[in-house]
Amino acid sequence: MPTYEYKCLDCGKEVVLFLRLQDHERGSVACPSCNSKRMEQLITSVMAKTSRKS
Numbered sequence: 001m002p003t004y005e006y007k008c009l010d011c012g013k014e015v016v017l018f019l020r021l022q023d024h025e026r027g028s029v030a031c032p033s034c035n036s037k038r039m040e041q042l043i044t045s046v047m048a049k050t051s052r053k054s
Contacts, residue, residue: 004029005044010036 001018008031015032029039
């Protein structure tokens, strides 16, 4: 499940959320602290985990 980082525009809290793609595309994100729907997605880097083959 993809992770997304958001910042609440009402209380200022930054959170990392695990969302299904459908929920992210719908924009149905609410702040876990104040329940506000005014959330801004933050730009973050991507980390890939690979296995080393011998």
